[in-house]
Amino acid sequence: MPFKRYVEIGRVALVNYGKDYGKLVVIVDVIDQNRALVDSPDMVRSQMNFKRLSLTDIKIDIKRSPKKKTLVAAMEAADVKGKWEKSSWGRKLIVQKRRAALNDFDRFKLMLAKIKRAGVVRQELAKLKKETPV
Amino acid sequence: MKTILSSDTMDIPDGVKIKVNAKVIEVEGPRGKLSRNFKHLNLDFQLTTDEETGKKKLKVDAWFGSRKTTASIRTALSHVSNLIKGVTQGYRYKMRFVYAHFPINASISGNGKAIEIRNFLGEKKVRKVDMLDGVSIVRSEKVKDELVLDGNDIELVSRSAALINQKCHVKNKDIRKFLDGIYVSEKGAIAVEE
Numbered sequence: 001m002p003f004k005r006y007v008e009i010g011r012v013a014l015v016n017y018g019k020d021y022g023k024l025v026v027i028v029d030v031i032d033q034n035r036a037l038v039d040s041p042d043m044v045r046s047q048m049n050f051k052r053l054s055l056t057d058i059k060i061d062i063k064r065s066p067k068k069k070t071l072v073a074a075m076e077a078a079d080v081k082g083k084w085e086k087s088s089w090g091r092k093l094i095v096q097k098r099r100a101a102l103n104d105f106d107r108f109k110l111m112l113a114k115i116k117r118a119g120v121v122r123q124e125l126a127k128l129k130k131e132t133p134v
Numbered sequence: 135m136k137t138i139l140s141s142d143t144m145d146i147p148d149g150v151k152i153k154v155n156a157k158v159i160e161v162e163g164p165r166g167k168l169s170r171n172f173k174h175l176n177l178d179f180q181l182t183t184d185e186e187t188g189k190k191k192l193k194v195d196a197w198f199g200s201r202k203t204t205a206s207i208r209t210a211l212s213h214v215s216n217l218i219k220g221v222t223q224g225y226r227y228k229m230r231f232v233y234a235h236f237p238i239n240a241s242i243s244g245n246g247k248a249i250e251i252r253n254f255l256g257e258k259k260v261r262k263v264d265m266l267d268g269v270s271i272v273r274s275e276k277v278k279d280e281l282v283l284d285g286n287d288i289e290l291v292s293r294s295a296a297l298i299n300q301k302c303h304v305k306n307k308d309i310r311k312f313l314d315g316i317y318v319s320e321k322g323a324i325a326v327e328e
Contacts, residue, residue, distance in 0.1 A: 002180050002195075033136065033198075 005055040007036065010062045012080055013053040022093070024084060025053070026075065029065050037065070041072050058083050140204045141195040143182075144211045150218050152190065154179045159214055163221030166268075166286050170217055175206050220286040224324035227295045231279035233314045238279070238302075246270035249281070254302050255314055261301045266290040281316065284324055292321075 005011070011027045020043060029037040031047055038053070039045040045068075060078040062071060075081075084090040102110065146152055150163040157179060160169040172179070178195040194210055196203045219225075231238040239252040249271055251261040265271050269285035271294070281298070285291040295318050302315045 002178065003197075033138070 005057060007050065007055065008059070009064050010060045010074075012056050012058040012060065012084075013038070014056060015048070015052055016054045017052045018048075024056075024080065026060060026062070026071065026080075027053075028062070028071070039068070039071055041068075041075065056084070056089065057087070136198040136200060137196075137204055139195060139197055140199055140207060141193060142207050142211055143191045143193045144215060146190040146192055147218065147222070148189075149222055152181065152192070152218075154181050154192070159217065161214070161217045161221050163218070165221050165224050168217045168221050168287055170213060172210055172213075175210060176203055177207060177210060179210075216288045219323065220288055223326065224284060224286055225288050225291045226320075226322050226324045227283045227291050227318055228274070228320040228322075229281040229283070229295055229298060229316050230319045231281075231316055234312075236314075238314075238316065240273060240281070242271055242273055246272055249298065251298075251302065251316070255304065255312070263294075263298050263301055265294045269294045280319075 007027060007030065009027060009029065013025055013027060015021055015023045015025055015038075020040075023040055023043065025038040025040040025043070025048070027036045028039045028045065031037055034051075035047050035049050036053070037045060038048045058078070058080055060074050060080060062074045066074070085094065150161055152162075153160040157172045157175070157177070158169060159172065159179065160167065176196070176199070178197070180193045180195070182191050182193055183189075184191055192211070192214060194207045196207055231240070233255075236253050236256040238254055241250050241252075242248070243250060246265070247270065248262060248264045251263070254261065265283070266285075267290060268287055269283055269290050271281060271283050274280040274282050283291050283295055285294075298316050299318065304312045304314060
């Protein structure tokens with residue numbers, strides 16, 4: 001019940017609204033009660049409202065408003081990208097992106113694969129049902 | 135202005151078992167069980183076990199609180215400490231009869247659950263007061279004209295005392311002269327045997 005993810009300098013957050021939707025950014029400074037200065041290796045440092053951010057579990061070790069070079073180095077050292085892609089949240093997002101980018105032929109292949117998998121599961125289930133007398 | 139975080143903690147003594155779930159606090163101790171609902175407050179309640187001393191602590195947080203919510207943190211802790219005190223030591227409120235000419239005649243009925251007051255200021259009206267749940271009343275022997283109210287929940291005990299007091303207000307007279315009534319004389323704990 002107590003909060004575990006705090007807004008602090010170095011907290012990695014996911015942008016969930018606006019131009020930079022879906023990007024991972026680092027909170028580099030807090031401007032006031034509602035806004036933070038965020039930065040990321042592939043964007044210009046800018047201010048963002050907290051309502052546009054979703055906090056993650058990842059935190060890196062930086063001082064307030066570091067230079068771009070030190071920020072990038074700290075992100076490499078903490079392996080933010082790797083940790084994100086291993087986390088269940090990160091993996092879910094990757095799968096969602098993949099599914100959204102399917103073309104019709106891919107969806108057809110997916111359908112066939114699902115049918116095949118369901119067939120194998122049903123065969124195993126039938127075997128198990130035969131063994132145990134109900 | 136909103137204060138980002140204001141919080142306060144309190145120690146929980148060893149003899150009590152305390153449970154916190156969704157702003158409902160339940161306290162259990164040698165004298166019984168009490169519970170209190172804090173759902174009307176916007177606070178976070180959290181039970182933590184202390185570092186290395188093993189004592190339990192109750193922590194109350196208010197995130198982005200106004201002045202009033204910050205003030206309500208300490209009142210919530212006071213209510214909890216009253217629960218704990220009630221469940222370990224209990225509450226004993228003593229009331230005295232005060233009369234100038236007409237002796238107040240009180241009889242306890244229902245094995246300590248109700249009191250009947252007669253002859254207040256010579257009036258024919260009989261005043262009956264029922265005690266609230268868990269509160270028992272007894273006419274003290276040894277001390278003349280004294281009532282003793284016992285219970286675990288301070289809110290119920292003090293409210294029962296207030297009900298008795300309010301039943302014996304003087305009407306249509308100068309209250310500076312007619313000082314009759316039943317007044318709370320002492321607020322304390324039952325059984326302070328150490």
